[in-house]
Amino acid sequence: MTAFKTLNDLDLELMPRRQRGRLVNSLSGFKSANLIGTADDSGTLNLSIVSSVVHLGSDPALLGMVMRPPVDRERGSHTYWNIRETGCYTINHVPHTHTVQAHQVSARYLEGVSEFDEVGLTPVYRCGFQAPAVEESPVRIGLERVDEWEIPMNQCRFVVGQIRWVEFPETAWAQDGYLDLEALGVAALSSLDGYHTTKKQHRLAYAKPDVYPPESMEDFLSGWQDN
Amino acid sequence: MTAFKTLNDLDLELMPRRQRGRLVNSLSGFKSANLIGTADDSGTLNLSIVSSVVHLGSDPALLGMVMRPPVDRERGSHTYWNIRETGCYTINHVPHTHTVQAHQVSARYLEGVSEFDEVGLTPVYRCGFQAPAVEESPVRIGLERVDEWEIPMNQCRFVVGQIRWVEFPETAWAQDGYLDLEALGVAALSSLDGYHTTKKQHRLAYAKPDVYPPESMEDFLSGWQDN
Numbered sequence: 001m002t003a004f005k006t007l008n009d010l011d012l013e014l015m016p017r018r019q020r021g022r023l024v025n026s027l028s029g030f031k032s033a034n035l036i037g038t039a040d041d042s043g044t045l046n047l048s049i050v051s052s053v054v055h056l057g058s059d060p061a062l063l064g065m066v067m068r069p070p071v072d073r074e075r076g077s078h079t080y081w082n083i084r085e086t087g088c089y090t091i092n093h094v095p096h097t098h099t100v101q102a103h104q105v106s107a108r109y110l111e112g113v114s115e116f117d118e119v120g121l122t123p124v125y126r127c128g129f130q131a132p133a134v135e136e137s138p139v140r141i142g143l144e145r146v147d148e149w150e151i152p153m154n155q156c157r158f159v160v161g162q163i164r165w166v167e168f169p170e171t172a173w174a175q176d177g178y179l180d181l182e183a184l185g186v187a188a189l190s191s192l193d194g195y196h197t198t199k200k201q202h203r204l205a206y207a208k209p210d211v212y213p214p215e216s217m218e219d220f221l222s223g224w225q226d227n
Numbered sequence: 228m229t230a231f232k233t234l235n236d237l238d239l240e241l242m243p244r245r246q247r248g249r250l251v252n253s254l255s256g257f258k259s260a261n262l263i264g265t266a267d268d269s270g271t272l273n274l275s276i277v278s279s280v281v282h283l284g285s286d287p288a289l290l291g292m293v294m295r296p297p298v299d300r301e302r303g304s305h306t307y308w309n310i311r312e313t314g315c316y317t318i319n320h321v322p323h324t325h326t327v328q329a330h331q332v333s334a335r336y337l338e339g340v341s342e343f344d345e346v347g348l349t350p351v352y353r354c355g356f357q358a359p360a361v362e363e364s365p366v367r368i369g370l371e372r373v374d375e376w377e378i379p380m381n382q383c384r385f386v387v388g389q390i391r392w393v394e395f396p397e398t399a400w401a402q403d404g405y406l407d408l409e410a411l412g413v414a415a416l417s418s419l420d421g422y423h424t425t426k427k428q429h430r431l432a433y434a435k436p437d438v439y440p441p442e443s444m445e446d447f448l449s450g451w452q453d454n
Contacts, residue, residue: 023404027393029260030414056385059381103434146380154284170230181256190406191406194430200421
């Protein structure tokens with residue numbers, strides 16, 4: 001019998017700040033690790049890492065992300081202010097071969113310092129798009145900011161972007177539209193600092209009430225082998 | 228030399244709907260798989276699966292999730308209407324031992340049918356909380372709805388909940404606050420239907436500008452062994 005720990009909202013409120021941060025950041029489950037590439041109007045590059053990118057819709061193709069409450073530009077929030085200034089940014093998936101470099105961009109570098117140079121990642125540009133992408137990333141997405149909300153309880157910002165272009169290795173793209181992130185070596189993140197590789201379990205077919213429970217496992221599979 | 232495929236917004240717009248859905252759902256990276264437990268005011272249970280839960284803040288502890296544009300209750304959107312009616316819901320992590328059952332709750336069951344019964348998962352209740360949790364889930368969270376936005380471009384809803392209680396096996400909780408989702412067998416999701424197990428790579432220490440590049444890998448590690 002597994003012993004369960006139960007915490008209520010007051011337990012969470014009274015917990016030391018860093019311990020609470022690591023716990024609550026674990027509670028959404030596994031996450032993506034994404035590098036956000038931006039430039040300011042004078043061409044200074046910036047790179048940051050977020051774990052809050054979420055799919056908002058496919059038509060139009062929208063991705064949202066959560067950003068901390070912005071402070072004055074001299075004090076930080078360079079990604080946020082660059083997006084406000086230029087209207088565009090890139091989202092780049094982190095491969096497990098570059099998790100150390102990607103994590104390091106979260107260090108507090110001064111304004112005017114390019115995290116690309118500091119950590120050793122390579123900016124690449126696409127078709128007149130002002131924001132730099134990351135060459136070492138296998139999935140690179142260019143977005144235009146189309147909306148933004150302030151979260152009233154903590155002043156964080158939720159930035160909505162529409163995908164203007166995307167690029168990825170063609171070999172990883174299945175005919176049905178599925179992009180094989182695992183074959184591309186994309187890392188999964190847990191809490192604030194845990195990096196994981198993945199192992200395929202199965203792809204499951206579109207669920208229908210009348211094929212359950214199954215006569216055979218094949219009714220369920222749309223791809224890969226079941227473990 | 229890897230051949231990259233580039234698509235722009237028009238390419239995405241012209242793509243067949245299902246193919247585009249699978250691709251764009253891949254583009255946020257690895258995701259969580261979460262079962263949402265609710266009840267209506269007459270006690271009928273509902274369970275749905277989402278891949279859009281995102282951390283919004285730790286103090287107060289907030290999680291957001293994206294829901295499709297609500298339709299009339301007779302036609303569907305039972306989770307959405309139950310949350311509106313009762314103000315509460317649970318988020319339950321999917322273990323890789325139960326991905327088939329979890330995926331099956333996305334089938335279009337009629338109103339009044341409990342997905343718990345249909346797929347074979349067990350409702351559990353906590354301290355007077357109206358929404359049921361999932362006994363087979365290793366991480367169960369009770370939330371109260373505190374805010375909601377409509378995404379103007381597609382009428383989806385972004386529901387914000389505050390954590391009222393959470394429970395998980397105590398053995399998986401590290402002293403620094405980190406909850407070991409991998410030890411709990413929590414699945415990671417890709418696109419709409421890909422389920423993955425994970426393998427630890429490393430936990431990285433809080434990043435500082437002056438310890439990079441490192442003299443040794445130990446400067447970077449806060450936990451586990453590096454691969």
